[in-house]
Amino acid sequence: MGGSKAPSGLAAARPESDPATPAPVVDIKDLSLTYEAADGPVYALSNVNLQIAEGEFVSFIGPSGCGKTTLLRVIADLEQPNGGHIHVNGVSPSEARVRRDYGFIFQAPALYPWRTIQKNVELPLEIFGISKGERRERSRRQLELVNLKGFEKKFPWQLSGGMQQRASIARALSFDPRLLLMDEPFGALDEIVRDHLNEQLLKLWDKTRKTVLFVTHSIPEAVFLSSMIVVMSPRPGRIIDIIDASHLGRERKLEIRETPEFLKIAHRVREGLRAGHSYDD
Numbered sequence: 001m002g003g004s005k006a007p008s009g010l011a012a013a014r015p016e017s018d019p020a021t022p023a024p025v026v027d028i029k030d031l032s033l034t035y036e037a038a039d040g041p042v043y044a045l046s047n048v049n050l051q052i053a054e055g056e057f058v059s060f061i062g063p064s065g066c067g068k069t070t071l072l073r074v075i076a077d078l079e080q081p082n083g084g085h086i087h088v089n090g091v092s093p094s095e096a097r098v099r100r101d102y103g104f105i106f107q108a109p110a111l112y113p114w115r116t117i118q119k120n121v122e123l124p125l126e127i128f129g130i131s132k133g134e135r136r137e138r139s140r141r142q143l144e145l146v147n148l149k150g151f152e153k154k155f156p157w158q159l160s161g162g163m164q165q166r167a168s169i170a171r172a173l174s175f176d177p178r179l180l181l182m183d184e185p186f187g188a189l190d191e192i193v194r195d196h197l198n199e200q201l202l203k204l205w206d207k208t209r210k211t212v213l214f215v216t217h218s219i220p221e222a223v224f225l226s227s228m229i230v231v232m233s234p235r236p237g238r239i240i241d242i243i244d245a246s247h248l249g250r251e252r253k254l255e256i257r258e259t260p261e262f263l264k265i266a267h268r269v270r271e272g273l274r275a276g277h278s279y280d281d
């Protein structure tokens, strides 16, 4: 099986020992997390090793239950691991949380229906005690960035699902985090809308130079968006392959999906998923 692939794939993609290489934004060593469920332990993450450099777009792909969400939640300090080490921007996840180093975007937009789009984007800034003038300016900038200029005064229910998700991206960007954690943000949207949002997200990534960690079930989405793809497998949740896709470049059009380079990476992702899949499910 592909268990031995990850370390060599990672080594080939991102040399660790080069002193010129800046410290990784996310640095994970031998991480494990076991949930104690009523019917016994669930090995959600086992011996996970991963380094993510600043400015990467990293997708996590794998079957249901392989620990993708758990891994994102550990990085965001929403779950505590049982073993191993993790650093986010050089500090512990809890210190990174206090420093507001990341924004989290969930599958459902989670906007407050009684607040306008502008007020939703401003909410984290309000909580952090940022002045009204500064809040206005930041929400204006972020809404422009996600192409929602002119929709500031609308309520969430007056916007399409894709627009709502763009508003939640603007909200996550409002306090300018270095890291964006996105848990299947476009999973509930139809394919055409999703394609469009993927193109927009790539442009946003290029403009803002953020580091993005993105969970998906879709192979084309993972390959289209990513500079690096992490393939995971369940029971126990672990990394089985790490694929460098940076040679596809930062500026990608949807047509890239027909190219041999793209298809080659997609094939490798599929092979990894097959190798780690249990057909007993």
Ligand SMILES: Nc1ncnc2c1ncn2[C@@H]1O[C@H](COP(=O)(O)OP(=O)(O)OP(=O)(O)O)[C@@H](O)[C@H]1O
Pocket (backbone or CB within 6 Å): 035, 036, 037, 042, 043, 044, 062, 063, 064, 065, 066, 067, 068, 069, 070, 071, 237
């Ligand atoms: N709070 C919890 N208590 C017990 N088990 C949990 C808990 N949260 C997750 N799990 C289990 O841990 C494993 C990993 O779950 P996780 O949600 O991280 O997987 P995932 O890859 O994100 O799945 P999906 O693609 O379905 O969202 C699964 O077996 C899940 O049932």
